[in-house]
Amino acid sequence: MTSFLHDFIATFPSFLEAAWMTLKLTGVSLFLAMIIGLVFAMMKVSRFKLLHTLYGGYVSLIRGTPLIVQIMWLYFGITQFVVLTAFWAGTLALAIHSGAYIAEIFRGSIQSVDRGQMEAAESLGMVRSLAMRRIILPQAFKRAIPPLGNQFIIGLKDSSLVAFIGITEIFSLSMNHAAVTFKQLEFYSIAGLYYLFMVMVFTFLLNRLEKRLDTAK
Amino acid sequence: MIKVRNLHKYFGDLHVLKGIDLDVDASEVVVLIGASGSGKSTLLRCLNFLEMKNEGTISLLGEEIDPKKTPLHKVRERVGMVFQHFNLFPHMTVLENIIEAPVHVRRKPKAEAIKQARHLLEKVGLADKGDYYPEMLSGGQKQRVAIARALAMEPAVMLFDEPTSALDPELVGEVLEVMKSLAAEGMTMVIVTHEMGFAREVADRVIFLDNGTIAEQGEPETFFTCPTHPKAQQFLSRVL
Numbered sequence: 001m002t003s004f005l006h007d008f009i010a011t012f013p014s015f016l017e018a019a020w021m022t023l024k025l026t027g028v029s030l031f032l033a034m035i036i037g038l039v040f041a042m043m044k045v046s047r048f049k050l051l052h053t054l055y056g057g058y059v060s061l062i063r064g065t066p067l068i069v070q071i072m073w074l075y076f077g078i079t080q081f082v083v084l085t086a087f088w089a090g091t092l093a094l095a096i097h098s099g100a101y102i103a104e105i106f107r108g109s110i111q112s113v114d115r116g117q118m119e120a121a122e123s124l125g126m127v128r129s130l131a132m133r134r135i136i137l138p139q140a141f142k143r144a145i146p147p148l149g150n151q152f153i154i155g156l157k158d159s160s161l162v163a164f165i166g167i168t169e170i171f172s173l174s175m176n177h178a179a180v181t182f183k184q185l186e187f188y189s190i191a192g193l194y195y196l197f198m199v200m201v202f203t204f205l206l207n208r209l210e211k212r213l214d215t216a217k
Numbered sequence: 218m219i220k221v222r223n224l225h226k227y228f229g230d231l232h233v234l235k236g237i238d239l240d241v242d243a244s245e246v247v248v249l250i251g252a253s254g255s256g257k258s259t260l261l262r263c264l265n266f267l268e269m270k271n272e273g274t275i276s277l278l279g280e281e282i283d284p285k286k287t288p289l290h291k292v293r294e295r296v297g298m299v300f301q302h303f304n305l306f307p308h309m310t311v312l313e314n315i316i317e318a319p320v321h322v323r324r325k326p327k328a329e330a331i332k333q334a335r336h337l338l339e340k341v342g343l344a345d346k347g348d349y350y351p352e353m354l355s356g357g358q359k360q361r362v363a364i365a366r367a368l369a370m371e372p373a374v375m376l377f378d379e380p381t382s383a384l385d386p387e388l389v390g391e392v393l394e395v396m397k398s399l400a401a402e403g404m405t406m407v408i409v410t411h412e413m414g415f416a417r418e419v420a421d422r423v424i425f426l427d428n429g430t431i432a433e434q435g436e437p438e439t440f441f442t443c444p445t446h447p448k449a450q451q452f453l454s455r456v457l
Contacts, residue, residue, distance in 0.1 A: 119267055120304035120363075124318035124370060125294030134321060138308050 007186050018173040019194055025159040029094035037102030044107045062100035068161050075165045090162030098155045109144040149206040153199050170194050218243045218405050224273035233259050235429040244403040248416040251426035257409045261376050265296040297367030301379040303359040305351040312347035315366045337365040341395050357388030377408040417441050425449045
């Protein structure tokens with residue numbers, strides 16, 4: 001136990017830096033994923049059939065292939081044509097991946113808003129885009145928060161997969177330490193602790209947000 | 218005010234409205250009655266194009282509306298609608314519900330819209346409820362807010378789609394009272410309702426729909442005391 005503590009403390013500065021990388025990957029990719037998800041969800045609830053097809057294609061392609069394959073494909077495939085740093089390749093892959101799941105969350109929450117809301121808005125002379133922005137989306141966003149929180153947690157943990165394209169984040173750092181010191185169990189436990197801590201902080205913030213929104217309507 | 222000619226509406230293979238002709242004059246109160254499935258709600262919803270007609274013409278305020286040419290949101294600004302299930306916006310307070318369309322559709326200054334909303338709330342007897350959220354109100358109160366919300370757009374016509382059908386019996390009266398006072402002020406109203414007493418008292422004309430056609434229409438006294446169409450006789454014997 002003392003040796004575990006010693007390992008933890010000795011590697012703390014480097015893990016802190018790696019944790020910062022994990023946070024950056026997660027934050028930027030989820031921000032982009034929210035935009036992607038919203039755009040695709042709007043396509044799905046629009047009146048244009050072609051956009052529905054596009055949505056269907058995107059969601060089935062992403063949900064039908066493993067994230068690690070998507071990361072490799074983006075990193076080794078796209079970088080033959082465009083210059084992308086490992087960070088941006090990884091971030092984009094994570095964003096495109098989470099985007100599909102977030103699109104599904106938004107689509108579901110938009111469609112769960114009672115049809116009467118759109119009818120009432122239209123009967124007051126609102127055009128559909130205004131009604132969507134003022135009436136439907138605020139209600140949909142609120143309903144989307146619990147599943148979004150869940151997806152954010154998944155996104156945070158999935159960021160560990162970019163270790164395989166050479167980004168130094170929590171998981172790849174623990175792999176390095178494990179390989180050098182042969183203390184596999186210790187260092188993967190340490191990696192797990194960092195993730196667990198971050199998820200717990202996030203969950204705490206999420207719960208507070210949900211409570212606040214509940215009292216404020 | 219409203220002129221409908223040969224209106225047909227299909228839901229898939231189902232022929233719901235079979236050639237309706239309807240004229241509503243300014244300040245007239247027309248009540249649509251009929252068994253469920255007779256097409257009365259569909260007819261009402263066609264009037265503000267929440268349902269699209271398949272055939273026929275609809276004119277509002279002397280102008281024929283072609284959904285392909287006329288922007289429907291412009292039409293709907295002049296046609297208020299009250300729904301069976303209120304459809305208040307749950308994420309907004311009562312006051313915000315009422316000023317939403319005047320501010321964001323009609324671009325009215327907010328202060329002016331609020332002043333008007335308070336006036337309307339007073340009119341429907343809810344002056345003290347402006348800061349409440351819809352879920353804190355009773356059904357009757359919600360429906361009165363919905364009426365105020367529709368009135369805030371200063372419509373030329375008000376459509377009511379079974380406005381009291383979702384209410385507890387003891388709350389029906391307060392909504393009907395508001396509708397009566399609107400009628401007395403000269404508002405043009407088309408009302409789908411099952412409240413026969415109300416129809417008899419307030420309507421200028423009662424229209425009985427049967428199976429997608431107008432089977433009988435006339436002044437309420439005549440209609441309720443001696444209906445001529447056998448289906449109307451049958452219907453009235455069941456509901457009165």
